[in-house]
Amino acid sequence: MNDDGIRFERVTFAYEARPVLDDVTFTVPEGEFCLLVGATGAGKSTLLKAVNGLVPAFTGGTMRGRITVAGREVRGSTPADLADLVGHVGQDPAAGFVTDDVELELAYTAEQLGLDPAAMRKRVTEIVDLLGLADVRDRTLDALSSGQRQRVAIGAALVAGPAALVLDEPTSALDPAAADEVLSTLHRLVHDLGVTVLLAEHRLERVVQYADSALLLDGGKVTAGPVGEVLAASPVAPPVVALGRLAGWPGPPVTVREARRAAPGLREALAGRTPPQDAVPDGPVLLEARGVTVDHPGVRAVDGVDLVAARGERIALMGRNGSGKSSLLWALQGTGRRSGGTVAVGGADPAARRPGERRALAGLVPAEPADLLYAETVAAECAAADDDGRAPRGTCAKILADLVEGVDDRTHPRDLSEGQRLALALAVTLTAAPPLLLLDEPTRGLDQPGKAALADRLRALAAAGHCVVVSTHDVEFCAEFAGRVVILSDGQVVADGPAARIVAASPMFAPQVEKVLPGWLTVGQVAAALEEGGDGG
Template identity: 60%
Template sequence: MIEFSEVSIAYQGTPVLREVSLHIGEGELALAVGRTGSGKSTLLGAVNGLVPHFTGGRLVGRVTVAGRDTRTHRPRELAATVGVVGQDPVAGFVTDSVEEELAYGMEQLGVTAAAMRKRVEETMDLLGIAELRDRPLRALSGGQQQRVAIGAVLAAGPRVLVLDEPTSALDPGAAEEVLAAVTRLVHDLGITVLIAEHRLERVLQYADRVLTVHDGRVSAAEPAQAMRSAPIAPPVVALGRLAGWDPLPLSVRDARRRAPELRAELPGAPVPAPIEPGAETLTCRDVVVRYGGTVAVREVSLSVAAGETVALMGRNGSGKSSLLWALQGSGPRHSGAVTIRGTDPAGRKPVPRRMLAALVPQSPADLLYLQTVGEELATDRAGEILDELAPGIDPDSHPRDLSEGQRLALALAVQLAAEPAVLLLDEPTRGLDYPGKHRLTALVRAFPGAVLIATHDVEFAAETCDRAVVLADGEVVADGPTADVVTSSPLFAPQVAKILGGGWLTVGQVAGALR
């Protein structure tokens, strides 16, 4: 179905992919894995001709999809064969309601009204979104938006579906819904699916083949074989490597069958490292945020001390982002009080406000507006932070040409260089590989001020955060030590906790105990 023959792709003379040859068969789910900036998005973009017809660059070799050569068939000519859903589904919406969005692509392809109606109904039933038919797209949760985005390209009847980070912005429950829908397409309809995803713990168990992108080369192998030497691996695989399990487990279910032997080697429950928070730095009391008649945050009160790192968790739409913007001072706050070092950030000018609280939003590119990375950095300290998070970025490159993870690292470096009292991060691991997350963890732990992180990444929260606060419908429903909060819910529990229980959260904890 998809064939790469000696394909090399370069931008301005810099090679991104080198001599790639691979075949992805009909009805196969292939998972592209690799470090941030390794070329996964370029690999995906070559499948429907966006690379190089839209992105530019030089392509050598041949890419064919269902027998069509992407050199002679532009993306619009491949639209009926290849459906593409990017990292931000909302950015691809062109209508206002679910049913209109599902029909739009078929209208552009000239599908008859009768066939269009039939396909819309079939697509809604297949993805479980029939009850959303008349809902405004902006009013949907993240998981619902992702399923609608998939449905919008699926309704056109493609034989290939390309998904770039489909679960990166979703809570664990919504991610499971989306992946269940994707696997149904593979198993029931024989659609070929190519996914790039950094959160391998969510996707690996569903893959038929893994495409490892490293140093411009792409190697294909069965998942268990690929994970033996893959440069990045989810916690379940890292635990299997540590325990010497063969074959390596790909899912929590696989690992639990081997877990009794490992549990017997471990001492009692792990003892959390003592936390010595400093002075109370961020405090909010009875904060309320409304959008029209909708209450996003309901009388939330919490405090974060210097040296303390708190995870803000909850379903998509639970009010996490609204709370962060209200705390930072730029977003709406209809009642309640916020103080940072005794000062309310609302109403302050941008520069002094950033020294109180720095916020990196879900779309870090919103903070980047200059022409080169070097201009954005401005100070030596910002450059040092960027090298810690994402080494090797050319200072002359344009910020918009960076990968999602690299843009995040750049925005974070710019914000941290101001040495704020409070650091607010909204989904900071989107687009970051596991080594990048480890570097971010080290940087956050070294930050002397208070840190509040809104995240759906339970593995990152387990490794990084001392405390977890869970929101539901804008209200705080849980607040306590991370181990207590995440292990009390199967939805938010990290893989190691599901496998071993007993208070174990991370592979690092297990490795330390075995040593």
């Protein structure tokens, strides 16, 4: 039997009495790119951490079964013991950095392994060339873009020459172009160096074209097989798979290219029909920002932006990493710095108000929702939000219950799932009833059903009279949520208009359905049109 690659044999793992992995057996062959699929909270991160010994060495819990990588036993070893065997890259690469400079970070693992200076320099130079980091080799890590930081994290994991690389949502913080750079790098590692790659990712539409095989983790069990077969049976799948199911295409296709080849019949069925158009909100102007400028040390992040929005609008703020989206959101909310320009929400400048009054004008859910959460329990968090928002006791808890079911109010916020934590942060923000709601990358860590539920909630808030502005790299979420898209580049607005027109004109920001059926943005739009015309269900 070939023991190369990653092998799980009857692996069971549980925290206390709750099993996360239940008698799991699979093999990822040497030099294969394998995609790990599963709903939010299914245990994907736990499975990945088990490959390099983080689970159970640093998490606790009980484990049975056998895990090997390249024939070597993993259980009983720490990540440091396995550094030359398994490289691990977590969701937030910056959290794993131990130095301040690119070259020092790449050399750190080699130093820990005791390589002599000449061998270390050679190894670091090889990694720099392999990952295209020559231009940033002498920079500090905080001067890099998100995509560059992700490649440095991969490089640091590769310096030890591991046989396998496991990655947890490596593109979650990246714009589409930066995500393609990282995934192309991983594809090259598989094909040129024979590294075994096991990768978990919720934005499946980005990854499937690179994967050789897939694993579905559902209810603690793992199903392994070709990508198409696994996604056909998966509760989470990219839009083209859902489109294929709707149209009855065999397979179903898992890439845009395959879907386009299968689509002529569907295009014919949709001929003469037009996608639904969002009505332009006719509510009063709520947000009026003129000439907003934000300067950070050595960088102009936002450069004279004008943005006017009415109640009822749903706006997606898009652009590459570093284009100024987050800086603009914080400037609009009033907490962030503003070097110039004016902002008025309902006629008042949030920056000129006290924090409590500011939150009642403009609420912001940051990219890390946990940054808003400080209490020891969900109940205490809700009570504090009621007090801060001068709302009747129980207001925040009711909003949370409307957003997500089954949250135990005795739970510590850090023990919630990504979706539950986002819902709690959103409930805390909404308790003050701000007319302007701002969210920064809210879909990180959410699967497709979670993103669809979030889009529905935000649409309902807009219909109730809020103005909702979401900064996002997630083109599929944008297609579900937005009525209007504003694209930033180098701190300036370069496009602003109806979502269908703006995303259709941009290959980078177009959703999968639009690439297959021009003019249509979502599977839901197609399904509604077919049902109305009697051509499908």
